[in-house]
Amino acid sequence: MEHTNITSARQLSRADIEMVLDRARAIADDPSAYADRHPDALLGLLFFEPSTRTKMSFSAAIKRLGGDIVDMGPVDSSSVKKGESLADTVRVIEGYADALVLRHPSEGSAGMASEFVDVPLINGGDGAGQHPTQTLLDLFTIRESAGLDDITIGIMGDLKYGRTVHSLAHALTNFDVRQQFISPESLRLPRKVRYDLHARGTDVREHTDLDEVLDVLDVLYVTRIQKERFPDETEYREVAGEYQIDADTLAAASDDLAVLHPLPRVDEIAYDVDDTDYAHYFEQAHNGVPVRMALLDALLGGEQ
Amino acid sequence: MTGPDSGPDHEMRVSKIENGTVIDHITGGQALNVLAILGIDGTGGDVVSVGINVPSDRLGRKDVVKVEGRELSQPELDVLSLIAPAATINIIRGYEVADKQRVESPGHVSGVLGCPNPNCITTEDEPVDSRFEVLEDGLRCVYCDTIIREDIAEHIRV
Numbered sequence: 001m002e003h004t005n006i007t008s009a010r011q012l013s014r015a016d017i018e019m020v021l022d023r024a025r026a027i028a029d030d031p032s033a034y035a036d037r038h039p040d041a042l043l044g045l046l047f048f049e050p051s052t053r054t055k056m057s058f059s060a061a062i063k064r065l066g067g068d069i070v071d072m073g074p075v076d077s078s079s080v081k082k083g084e085s086l087a088d089t090v091r092v093i094e095g096y097a098d099a100l101v102l103r104h105p106s107e108g109s110a111g112m113a114s115e116f117v118d119v120p121l122i123n124g125g126d127g128a129g130q131h132p133t134q135t136l137l138d139l140f141t142i143r144e145s146a147g148l149d150d151i152t153i154g155i156m157g158d159l160k161y162g163r164t165v166h167s168l169a170h171a172l173t174n175f176d177v178r179q180q181f182i183s184p185e186s187l188r189l190p191r192k193v194r195y196d197l198h199a200r201g202t203d204v205r206e207h208t209d210l211d212e213v214l215d216v217l218d219v220l221y222v223t224r225i226q227k228e229r230f231p232d233e234t235e236y237r238e239v240a241g242e243y244q245i246d247a248d249t250l251a252a253a254s255d256d257l258a259v260l261h262p263l264p265r266v267d268e269i270a271y272d273v274d275d276t277d278y279a280h281y282f283e284q285a286h287n288g289v290p291v292r293m294a295l296l297d298a299l300l301g302g303e304q
Numbered sequence: 305m306t307g308p309d310s311g312p313d314h315e316m317r318v319s320k321i322e323n324g325t326v327i328d329h330i331t332g333g334q335a336l337n338v339l340a341i342l343g344i345d346g347t348g349g350d351v352v353s354v355g356i357n358v359p360s361d362r363l364g365r366k367d368v369v370k371v372e373g374r375e376l377s378q379p380e381l382d383v384l385s386l387i388a389p390a391a392t393i394n395i396i397r398g399y400e401v402a403d404k405q406r407v408e409s410p411g412h413v414s415g416v417l418g419c420p421n422p423n424c425i426t427t428e429d430e431p432v433d434s435r436f437e438v439l440e441d442g443l444r445c446v447y448c449d450t451i452i453r454e455d456i457a458e459h460i461r462v
Contacts, residue, residue, distance in 0.1 A: 008449075010449075085428075085429060085430050085431065086425070086428075086430055087430050087431050087432070104425075105423070106423055106424065106425040106427075106428060106448075107421060107423050107424050107425065107447070107448035107449075107450075108424050108425040108426065108445065108446075108447025108448035108449075109425045109447075111425075111446070111447050112425045112426070112430060112432055112447055115432070126425075127423050127448075128423065129448055129449070191451050192444070192449040192450055192451050195444075195451055
């Protein structure tokens with residue numbers, strides 16, 4: 001992989017993606033072979049927003065490669081509280097670590113931060129922008145469950161603000177994947193994502209109702225509709241209720257449908273789906289470790 | 305008559321300047337935005353003449369701006385190209401046209417436009433200028449990917 005920073009799924013080619021997924025598969029098959037790959041590596045964690053999965057799976061990934069973390073900790077107890085700029089913060093912390101993972105509430109923060117450091121910088125989520133490492137583990141899960149060519153995927157929920165959606169939709173343009181977008185009118189894909197999909201020759205097919213496409217889907221990627229995106233709670237409840245699925249909803253789906261979700265879920269997927277063969281979202285979350293191990297290994301200079 | 309004001313589509317409406325810049329063939333109605341790009345609001349004491357909706361063979365109607373004692377920088381020319389793609393720039397020294405050029409659309413523009421996305425990192429107190437990729441039909445923030453298509457002049461930050 002040529003990149004030293006992973007700030008957006010827009011920069012990932014099909015070859016980049018397949019290299020990471022292949023390496024992740026090799027790691028998952030034989031984790032002990034990678035246990036001492038990077039014994040002195042320190043990964044700097046800069047999380048300006050709460051995170052469970054991304055932060056813990058990056059921590060697990062570097063430790064399983066033999067390295068360790070240095071963690072800025074919560075913003076409240078850091079120098080950010082004193083008014084330090086992000087540019088200064090990353091310039092200081094790059095001196096403590098061999099690579100950085102940044103999560104920040106502002107869009108474009110990772111791209112900007114990467115201009116100020118020489119160590120690899122990974123975007124762990126920038127506002128309503130991008131979340132490229134989530135995309136890599138999403139793609140890994142899709143490849144394992146349905147394959148990545150000649151499939152139809154439905155992407156449902158908050159497509160406007162959902163950064164995992166923006167990254168995934170772009171990355172999927174590298175493959176022969178038909179994308180169907182299902183959302184309320186007010187949460188449709190933003191212009192910037194639409195622009196890229198058109199530029200890459202992908203049809204943007206939009207629906208407000210899952211029933212219109214459910215039976216043709218190989219993969220259904222569900223995202224959470226956030227309460228704070230609506231002016232009042234009543235409107236939120238009305239809209240969100242239409243984008244919840246349960247085992248009954250899925251009766252109309254293909255038997256081979258794989259349901260994914262970046263998690264956390266609130267009530268978009270009922271618990272009764274968990275025990276069906278459709279459910280792949282916990283496996284998807286677990287895939288975060290080998291996929292992030294593979295990415296870190298590539299960025300830290302490990303030969304396959 | 306010689307100099308930037310000569311030509312068949314044009315009458316002499318304001319006097320010649322000794323040194324400075326004449327921006328001709330500005331898209332009709334954009335002259336005040338051009339002044340905004342240049343940071344000219346009259347308080348700095350610059351001597352400025354403006355012609356708005358002057359009849360033009362080439363453009364139908366055009367605007368003309370003359371600024372005395374001032375030559376334009378490259379970033380200023382870059383942004384000018386976005387709102388006045390047909391503009392010609394005449395640099396005047398000693399009442400003569402010392403240099404004449406068309407504006408060219410740059411690959412990127414930095415610093416002069418503000419990103420309209422309030423959640424973009426460039427709107428915060430960070431040591432970076434805004435930067436936009438110039439698309440065929442608009443601009444795209446290189447940091448947050450936000451696309452501006454309409455009303456580019458509204459995002460000029462001076």
